[in-house]
Amino acid sequence: MLAPLRYSAFRYLAVGRLVNMLGNGVAPIALAFAVLDLTGSVRDLGLVVGARSLMTVLFVLFGGVVADRVSRRLVLVGSNVLGALTQAAVAALVLTGTATIPLLLALSAANGIVSALSQPASAAATPQTVPPELIQQANALIRLGINAAMIGGAALGGLLVAAVGPGWGLAMDAITFAVAALAFTGVRVAASPAKSTNTGIVADLREGWTEFTARTWVWVVVLGFMVLNAALAGGVHVLGPVVAEDTIGRSAWGLVLAAETAGMVVGGLIALRLRVRRLLLLGVVCMLAESFLLLGLAVAPTIVVLLSAGVAVGIAVEQFAVAWDTSIAQNVPADRLARVYSYDMLGSWVAIPLGQIAVGPVAAAIGTRDTLLIMATLVVLAVLGMLASRDVRRLEVAAPTRAGTAAPITPVDTGPSGGPTTESTEPATRA
Template structure:
């Protein structure tokens, strides 16, 4: 199960993404309560988190082109250093009491640009660090590490916000970016070769679009997640903290988010072992469980109910995440993988800002409980829509070598002596 850890580039990539997710577990809680402390407005919170998501949407295609043109290690290191700077600035503003909504909007937008540059490179680098036959366990291990980081980050974020305030949580996120940049220095993978010298960005984007649109199962799932991610971003990330503030408390909300990630860890262990031919079908069907947390917030916002719903959703989400990453890596050529991921991310994220910004006014108009129930119904409908596609239901796990031509790590990157017994070293859910 842990054979991918024999490869040095993979270990360093996994370590960097683990640290990224530790910071990412702290940051949403800290930022949410920083904005609520500043203005008390759910609308303002939606605007701040929506600004980051909007920049993700606008720049992710450019990030995919960059990751297919220049060494992915350079992209990962540079983007994480920029992320450290933007989050350090946010932390300084909050800690000194000089934060304003316009400043937080600007810095949140800048951090969204940085994330848009990093994510296609990070996703596309994974299958280049291991042999093709190890892509599924490699994805599962990456996810295990990321989820372990999220568990610690969410719990730490809740504790920091409750004990010393949200500014320190944002400072921890800045530090995590810097540490991850150091880890990514060791991620040496082949430089993409298929992008022709002198081709324009537009030509590269057209080539990536051809790969993306040629596979029905790809764009159907992306359309489904356009709805699903917008719903979860508004329901869990915006209404969730507001409901928690009035019911279970801030510290307990951190526990709920940590419980969801604990479920992802369990799901990752299951995904390491599971072997089914129709892996994507299983993963998509499991996403029905994403409605549980929304229903819990609407109908029974208690710690017991929300923790149980979070664990169940986490286990299910991880089945999809590993199924999706494995399917993409096995069926998309390696030299175009980052661009396909960028179209995937664009489609999956494009409605997130709308969900984050619109959910506050909708809740004010019809009520928070009613809004959460509508969002839960939309989760179910989006999953049914994805499953209605024959291509999604029938896609089978294939031979990665034949389908993808993925470049494995060079022999020099493999370091025996850190074998299967070694312990495993990041966006939605699929964000």
């Protein structure tokens, strides 16, 4: 279970992502209540969070190309330094009382571009840090650390917002970006083979698109998550704080988000030991639980109901996350992995800004409760759509060494000293 921790590059990657998620647990709560304190408008909140999501969607394909051509360590370090600067600027504006919606929109957009650069590199780096047979355990450990950090971050975010205001939560997020950048300097793995090619950006994108569309289960799941993520982004991240403000309170909403992450930790422990042949099928079925929190907010927004729903959602989400990352890593060549992830992220996220921006006017027109019920229905329909695909239902976890499966770059462990030097073998192209 803990074998991936023998590899120093994996340890640095895991620490960097853990610290990132500690800040990310605080940031959404702090930003949401900073906007609500500033204008009290759900529409403004949707615009601010939607600006970040929109920029991430627009630039994520470029981020995938960069991550396949440039050192992934350089991308991770550079993007986290930029993230620290943008979040520090947001925190300074909020703390000094000089924040305005246009300024927050601009900085959220800048932070979205940073996210678009870092996320494909972050997702594609894991298979480079461990041998092929440890990919599932590595993904589960990464997720376990991330979720443990999110528990503390969400709870701390709620407490900070309630005790000293949202500005300090945003300042903490800026600090975690800087610490993560330092950790990522230790992720020393071989450069992707794509780095040595002389093709242009368009050719690289075309090659990534060919890999993305070659597997029906990939694009079917991504289409499903296009709908699912839009519903969750609008329902949980925009309407959730509004409902909490009128019912359980700000600090309790932080506890609900922490409970969801606690469920993810439990789910991560399950995923470490889980051995099923149709791992993706199990993961997709589990996503039906994503409707629970939306239903709780709509029907019974009490602390007991929302905490219970959060835990159940967290356990379920983690089964899908590990199943998806393992399936992608075992079936996509390492030199094209970041680009496939970038198309995955583009498709999965493209409707998120629409969900975030549209949910305010829709809720004003038909009511918050009915809007949340519609969002829950969309989640269920999206999952059923994914399950309608035979390829999704029948995909099996591949043996790490079977012919036709691209092996990730395999680092050589440097021993107890934890030195960052690695060596690699180039992954073969798909048979």
